[in-house]
Amino acid sequence: MELTLADFVFYVLMGSFALVVLFTLVSRTLNARAEGRSLANRVICRLCLHAFEDSSHVETVDCPICGAMNEKGRSRRLG
Numbered sequence: 546m547e548l549t550l551a552d553f554v555f556y557v558l559m560g561s562f563a564l565v566v567l568f569t570l571v572s573r574t575l576n577a578r579a580e581g582r583s584l585a586n587r588v589i590c591r592l593c594l595h596a597f598e599d600s601s602h603v604e605t606v607d608c609p610i611c612g613a614m615n616e617k618g619r620s621r622r623l624g
C-alpha cells in the first residue's frame with residue numbers, strides 16, 4: 546500500500562475535520578451545562594413574574610422588584 550501525497554493530504558484534512566467536529570460537540574456540551582446551571586439558579590417571582598437569578602444557597606429569596614418571598618426550585622404545592 547503506497548501512501549501518496551494526495552492520500553496524506555486527504556487524511557490530514559479528515560483528521561482536522563474530525564477535530565473541529567469534536568471540539569464543537571465538546572463546546573456545545575459545556576455551554577449546555579452552563580445554561581443548566583444558570584437555570585437552576587433562576588427564580589421567577591410568583592407575584593410579579595419577574596425572572597431573576599440567585600446563586601446563594603438559601604431556600605427562599607426575596608424578589609428585587611416587589612419584595613415578595615419566593616421559594617427556589619419548583620414549587621410542589623398546587624395552586
Ligand SMILES: [Zn+2]
Pocket residue numbers: 590591592593594595608609610611612613
Ligand atoms: Zn416580584
